[in-house]
Structure formats: C-alpha cells, structure tokens
Amino acid sequence: MTHEQLIESAAGYALGVLDADERSEFESHLTGCAQCRAEVDSYRETVGLVGTVAPPAVPANSAALRARILERASAARPIASAPSARARQRDSWVPWTAAAASIAIAAFSTWLYASQRDRNTRMQEELTAARNELAARDSALAALMGPEVHVVSLAQATNKPAARVFWNHTRNVFVVTAHALPPAPDGKTYQLWAISKGKPPVSMGTFNPDADGGAIVLPVSTAVNEAGFIDFCALTVEPQGGSSQPTETPRLIGSWRHVD
C-alpha cells in the first residue's frame, strides 16, 4: 500500500484496533516514515486525553451488578399465564379429585423447576467464574503486548527485581507481575502507589500475588489520572482493603524517569 493509504491506519493503530495483518504492514511502514510516527503520537495523545475522562472503570461491586442482571432476567422470564375467564368457567365443574391432582402436579412441577433452576444457576456461576478468569488473563496479556507498553522495575537495593509494572498507555491499563514476592501476611495486602514529586502518594490498587506471582491487572482510577506525571511507583504492605496513604516505608520502589 502507498503512504497515503497507510497513513489512514494511524488512528486505528493508536487505538490498538488494527487487525494483525494491517498492524504488521503499518508497523513496517512506520519505522521509515516520520510523518506517520508523528500522526500516531498525536492520536495517542488524544487517546490518552480520552482516558482522563473515560478511564477503564469497573463496578464497585461486580458481583452485585451481576446479581442485579440475574434478578432482572428472572423477573422477565415468562413463568405462567393467567387463565382466561372462559377457562375459569369451564373449570368450575371439574371434580375436586381432579383439582387435587392438578395441585399436586403443579407443586411437583414447581419443585422440579426450582430444583433445576438452582442447579442451572450454580453451573452458570461456575462457568462464569472460569470465563472471568480467562478474560482477566486475556486482558492482562493484551495489555502487555504492543509498542505502546512501558515497563518499570520495582526493586530493592540489593536484590533482583521482585515486581514489574507495565503501563499500556493506549489502553491506560497497568499490569503488575510479581517475581518471588512473598505472600502478604494474614490480614494484609500489597498496595501499589503512584508517587508524583511534591504530592501525596495515590493508590493504584491492592493485590495479592498467587503462588506463581501471576499477573494482576489494575484498573486505573480517576485519582491516578489526576495525579499527573508519575515519578515513582512504590509497593507497601497494608491492612486488608488498603490504606488511604502508605503506612510503612516502601518495600519496593521504581522510577518512571528511565523507562524501557
């Protein structure tokens, strides 16, 4: 494709929505085209601006929202229809024995339906939990890929890096990977902080690494966006639920001034 055709892809590239073949072709062109690089930088800046007013928000209580949707779906489910007036008249001569049998059948049907519904609900919940876990891993992987990702290592003075923070500025997503990070003590959690010089630290979220130090995706809060440039990221151990400000000297710290 010509430069004139390829430069049309700059906005899609900055948004991270080109398909793999288009992205590959555009990136090949990008290395030798200063004009396209400038276009991409400009669009990325705009995407970043959008991120300040439309951050990747998540529900304060995802389970509650899911329950609310389940409740609405249940309410909308057509379970039975009211009998017509003619049907009621016709039923007036039905013998008591038939009525009793109908009640018994209805009761059994209701029990069977409720039982089946409960089983279905449990299966749905298990399936959803697995899907959510998979989606979280996909999200972390997607946020780690691409040229728009910066990374900072959080280290102690003498040891190898024990955590890394990846920042995908196009998606405005932070991903934390832990390496040999010991589990937080009982009743405690790790908390990541954004530190801008001259300002109080802003919480970037809490997490607890799994046994393998798996990736943790942190949604970016509005407070982090409002913090402005971040000079450092620091990791502390805080009471469960996190603290509004760090309560201990950072165990790990890394500078964003010299990013990869």
Add this chain to the structure above:
Amino acid sequence: MQMTMLRLYDRLGPAAYRLAWALTGQDQAAQELVAGTLERIMGDGLPGSDAAVFLRLCSALRTQAGSQTAYAQAAGRLPERNRLTFELAYFGGFTVRQIAGALGEPDRSVMGTLREALETLRLALPHESKEVAHAGARR
C-alpha cells in the same frame, strides 16, 4: 433468558459499564444503566456478532444517559456514526474489521471515521483535561 442475558453480560458487560461510567460519572448510575440497557436490548432480540450487539448497546446507553460528564459532552460533538465507530473501538475494543462488519462498511471507511473522531475529540475535550497528563512515564 437468564442464561442468555448473563452470557451477554459476561461478554460485553465490562465494556458497557465502562461506557456507562463515562456517560454518568457515577458507579450506581452506571450499574443501573447497564442492567436496564441489557434488559431492553434483550427484549428487542439480538443481532449476530458481539460487535453488532455492542453497537446497539452504545446507541441505547446514549439514549438513556444524560450529557453531564466531560466525555458525554465531548462525544456529543461527534456525528452519530463517528461516535458509534469510536465507542466500538475505544470501549468495545473491537478491531477495524469487526467494526466494519457490524456497520456494513469497508475497513478503509472505518479507519477514516476513527481518524475524524479522534480529531474532533482532541478539540472537544475540556481544556483542563488536556493539562492532566496521563499517568506514566515522561516520554
């Protein structure tokens, strides 16, 4: 209905919530908006692809939300087609090809629309948000 709605929520709920939050700026309002909108579009019957469903969600969310937030006001400056194309990309994370399929347009047309949308948003976003550097490195 329950299963279908939950599947729909699991696939598209997080993106829908993010857009709803951008339009309302409040967690509870965004949750209510997402739940109500999902119910509404389920009642209308679902089109084929996820991108096509999310397209309908974007339209419905905008119809039911106000225009008080900075994002709602900036996006309100976009023509409908440009806004929907941008929201499919930015919030939905759908690729150009998926968006083109949902809109019934060529890929090139979608790319041109995204370009126009970003250029309009650059001018439409409030001045103060331009001074808020996005979190991260000094580049």
